[in-house]
Amino acid sequence: MTKQLILSLMLAGAAIAAPSGAMAATTQQITASSTAPATVHYRTATIEGVKMAYREAGPADGPVVLLLHGFPTSSHMFRNLIPSLADRYHVIAPDYPGFGESDAPDHKQFAYSFAHYADMVDALMGQIGAQRYAMYVMDYGAPVGYRLALKHPERVSGLIVQNGNAYDEGLGAFWDPIKTYWKSGSAKDRAAQAWLVTPKATKFQYTDGVRDVSRISPDNWVHDQALLDRPGNSEIQLDLFYDYRTNVPLYPQFQQFFRERKPPTIILWGKNDTIFPEPGAHPYLRDLPEAELHILDTGHFALEDKLDEMAPLIRDFLDRKVAPR
Template sequence: MLAAIAATPVAGNAANAVPDGTAIRYRHATVDNIDIFYREAGNPRAPTLLLLHGFPSSSAMFRDLMPLLADRFHVVAPDYPGMGASEAPAADKFKPTFDNLATVMTDFAVKLNLSNYILYMQDFGGPVGMRMAVRNPERVDGLIIQNSPVSLDGWDAKRLAAIQAGAAGPMTPEKRAAAAARVVQATSNLLHQYGAAHPEQLNPDSWAVDAYALNDPDKRRIMTDLQLDIPSSLALYPAWQDYLRSRQPRTLVVWGRNDPIFAPNGGDVIKTLIPTADVHYYNTGHFALEENGADIAGEIRRFFP
């Protein structure tokens, strides 16, 4: 039902609320036998921004950013399998790992004939996008990193310790229950509002959309599996650092300092790896676009002219 509603074309005055060419189109594509929902705006002949969302969100987190960039860029924001309005494939059809998410997103880009792109990566978008970049560096024209670390120093120490403790030893029902509880907690207003400079100005629709999607038990299962797979990304940090150090991609960092999951200065490590990286910190939390979207759009337009 949610996918059908999201994909319905907007008619009347709402369709003209933004200038011609910058309106968001809502589409579906079958990728690796999975129905992937995505948002698209701008001219397909323009440079492509591939927007990779975080946890526990979907492409909806980019809903206000896309029209601010679509006059200059071809902007594409997919929902991962099991998130947002994309299909939640059964356990025997798709194993929820970050390796597999990266494969589906790479194949999604091929399906849309996106030969090159700038990757925008927030939270979970980092483990997905960095895998994509390392596998196919020739396709990546630049990086935008929002609250997604490439080193252990980029994490909040307590959150990192909890993840590492969960990865030690065999999987148990208690460990899975703890991961499932983190998924449920993340869909409350806590993660969205924590650290915000003006929480009273945040639209509650943001976390309501995330919570609604996770009413689906298959989506909760997939999110829980991905929580348990986070250590696979920690193990790849040295390879990601080698990629950044050797390839020196054009990189813009936009980081909310008050994120309860990641360190307040998480962009500093990226700056040491890429001296030309442009790093901006904001007085906000995990979802910097909610409070600082217009400023971040301006930085993107300036940095990627």
């Protein structure tokens, strides 16, 4: 049966069983439950001569939610979350240069750094005309977003933090070899990080710490690895691993931003994450004591198997704290 035929039969049944007033109410309920799926637009903007791709959905005049992805993925990580927000919120999810559908200029010609990414996201938001926004920050998205917050603290209407670090406690044993590279900057220590862009490492990031791996689509690591394997992309990623060291000295400034601006914050943290483990979640409460903390039984990319838990929490938070009715 077509959707229209099914709807007609339901209305006919309601008409037989109910008076005219009840019939009107039934029609209204059915119409309300038949919400059209969100339309997602896949757009690009040119910033500093570089094509920057982004996903955009929702009403142009709605409260803005900026979704900032982690390594080694892109705005693709938000593909399932966007529809749950786009009926009311203006959702923007960029791909950083070197990721997703954005350009990936040669690393000798383009500065792959978190400071540069923050500047480019800032320019993108300026082109779109977004003057205030809540930010979802995850993994690399945390230093990008928090640097953006330092530039424009008055623009941040709220924070959704998911395995995005801002405290020394969140840099566990996983980071020790990378810290060695930070200290030396040597070719040898750089080469030692190359395993992080291999298929095994990419799959690990999606499956480690997940209780039911059958809930994780293999499309994730196939998609991400295809982009990592583009000529020259491994050098881009190695540059970023090295530049991550510049984020750590900014942690006190990030924390000062939390204390002074007190943005409404919800923290959703995969407790089994090896890269950004649970000890990185709790220190946020030192500076944001009103933050809502949810520890989830999953790993790094929590949206992949915990969307059914996370989306209602995020939507409720935004409705209460960012754009109350």
